[in-house]
Structure formats: structure tokens, C-alpha cells
Amino acid sequence: MFELPELVTLAKQMNDTLKGKRIRRGQLGNSPHKFVWYNRSHDQFEQLTRGKTIGDVTARGRWLFVPFEPGYVLLLGECGGKVLYHSPGSRIPKKYHLCIRFEDNSFLTATTQMWGAMELYEKGEEHNRKYIKGMRTTPVEPEFTFNYFSTLVDDLVGEKKRSVKGLLTQDQIIPGLGNAIAQDILFRARLHPRHPIDTLSTDQRRALYSAIIETVREVIGKGGRYDEYDLRNNRGGYVRIMDKHAVNHPCPECGGKIERMQYLGGTCYFCPDCQK
Numbered sequence: 170m171f172e173l174p175e176l177v178t179l180a181k182q183m184n185d186t187l188k189g190k191r192i193r194r195g196q197l198g199n200s201p202h203k204f205v206w207y208n209r210s211h212d213q214f215e216q217l218t219r220g221k222t223i224g225d226v227t228a229r230g231r232w233l234f235v236p237f238e239p240g241y242v243l244l245l246g247e248c249g250g251k252v253l254y255h256s257p258g259s260r261i262p263k264k265y266h267l268c269i270r271f272e273d274n275s276f277l278t279a280t281t282q283m284w285g286a287m288e289l290y291e292k293g294e295e296h297n298r299k300y301i302k303g304m305r306t307t308p309v310e311p312e313f314t315f316n317y318f319s320t321l322v323d324d325l326v327g328e329k330k331r332s333v334k335g336l337l338t339q340d341q342i343i344p345g346l347g348n349a350i351a352q353d354i355l356f357r358a359r360l361h362p363r364h365p366i367d368t369l370s371t372d373q374r375r376a377l378y379s380a381i382i383e384t385v386r387e388v389i390g391k392g393g394r395y396d397e398y399d400l401r402n403n404r405g406g407y408v409r410i411m412d413k414h415a416v417n418h419p420c421p422e423c424g425g426k427i428e429r430m431q432y433l434g435g436t437c438y439f440c441p442d443c444q445k
């Protein structure tokens with residue numbers, strides 16, 4: 170699944186590659202997939218996208234906003250898989266969930282893994298979509314300060330029992346983070362995934378905040394995670410410290426054995442010595 174750094178990377182590449190291109194034909198998927206969320210019929214999508222021009226693409230949380238100017242915005246979100254640019258003369262992939270052909274004969278395809286939204290909104294309406302309306306501050310925004318983060322934790326403490334992994338991965342509390350990047354954030358902050366947020370000391374809050382900022386920045390700087398692909402079908406450059414390949418191998422910090430456990434709807438990888 171794409172997390173914020175992969176989407177920031179895609180948005181940047183789309184701006185370098187697609188911005189200003191005019192759409193000859195926009196099509197929804199040729200391969201039925203019940204977990205792809207569309208909000209238009211095939212005909213409607215073709216009709217509404219024809220002749221539109223790609224505007225300035227942005228990423229927020231787990232969503233990509235692709236303006237089809239004038240008047241529309243394509244939303245790609247909550248998805249994994251591949252969003253690919255194909256230069257003129259390339260062969261169209263056999264299966265796709267979205268294909269946008271441009272007047273210069275280049276094209277864009279999107280194919281999700283698992284699930285994902287591919288929805289076309291009248292400009293402005295995209296902000297009313299569930300999960301986008303009321304989205305909290307994301308870690309790449311200047312407003313995501315330590316004060317903001319600490320107040321967020323204070324607000325959540327009274328609400329229900331929540332662990333640091335829950336803080337990072339549940340309920341869109343910190344939009345754009347997911348189970349993959351959370352592993353390295355918790356390792357860098359030296360926190361066990363089950364550590365309850367109501368017992369975080371000020372130092373631990375600071376460590377967690379810094380780990381979020383630094384990890385997100387580093388993954389973006391490296392063009393996303395190694396297990397995801399960018400617009401040109403290249404893997405990202407960020408190799409995770411804590412993932413399935415690390416299990417039973419020595420921790421880079423203390424040399425202890427890295428372990429795995431199932432927790433909160435996903436596998437956690439952690440060092441039991443560094444992350445007590």
C-alpha cells in the first residue's frame with residue numbers, strides 16, 4: 170500500500186511528466202475488480218475527461234489529487250499497486266483499473282492491489298469526500314509541530330486505550346502513515362508497538378515526534394519504499410530497517426534478535442531490547 174512518502178513521490182513525478190498534457194481519452198478499468206471504488210460510469214468518465222488538461226498534482230495523507238482542468242479533479246487514494254507513465258509508443262498493459270491517454274500518445278495507467286479509490290469530482294467536491302473532509306494535519310505540513318503533536322496525544326489519552334502503534338496507524342490520526350513506515354518510526358523512537366500513549370513521558374513524545382518527521386523526510390528523499398514502485402516503474406530507494414527480512418537478524422543498534430508479532434491488524438517487527 171502507498172503511504173504518504175510514495176504519494177508525495179508520485180505527485181512530484183506527475184508534475185514533472187504529466188502537467189500540461191491534454192487528455193484524448195480517459196477510461197475506467199478493463200478488468201473488473203470489486204474493490205476498486207469508482208463514482209462514475211464508463212461513459213460518464215470518458216465524456217467528462219475528454220479534452221481536459223492535467224494541472225498541478227498534490228498529495229495529502231493517502232490521497233493524490235490530480236486536477237483535470239478545467240473543472241474536475243481525479244482522486245486516487247487508499248490504494249497500493251502501480252500508477253505508471255508510459256511514453257508514446259509503449260504497449261498498454263493488459264489489465265488496468267484506469268487509463269488516461271494523452272494527445273501526444275503517451276498515457277497513464279493505474280492498477281490497484283487490494284483496493285483503492287479512482288474517483289472523479291467536480292472541482293471543490295473532492296474535499297467533501299469521506300476521509301478527506303476534516304482530515305487532520307499530515308506530517309509534511311508546517312503545522313505538524315511538536316506542540317500540535319503533543320496536544321493531539323493529550324486529546325486522545327482520555328478517549329480510549331490506545332498504543333503508539335494505534336496512534337500511528339489507526340483512524341487517520343496522523344494521515345498518510347501506515348503499517349510499513351510505522352515499524353521504522355517506532356524503532357527509531359525506541360518504543361514498543363504496544364506502549365500505551367497515556368504513559369509516554371515528555372522525552373518519549375519528543376522522540377516519537379522526531380522519529381515521525383525524520384522517517385517521513387528520509388523516505389520521501391529516497392523516492393519511497395523499496396517495496397513500492399514509482400511513476401516510471403522503478404522501486405523506491407528506502408529499504409526498511411524493520412520488515413520481514415529483518416526477523417531473526419541482529420538489530421542494527423544492539424545486535425539482539427529482531428522479532429515479529431501480530432498486533433492491530435498487521436505484523437509488527439521490532440527489537441525487544443531496544444523497544445521495551
Ligand SMILES: [Zn+2]
Nearest residue numbers: 420423440443
Ligand atoms: Zn536492538
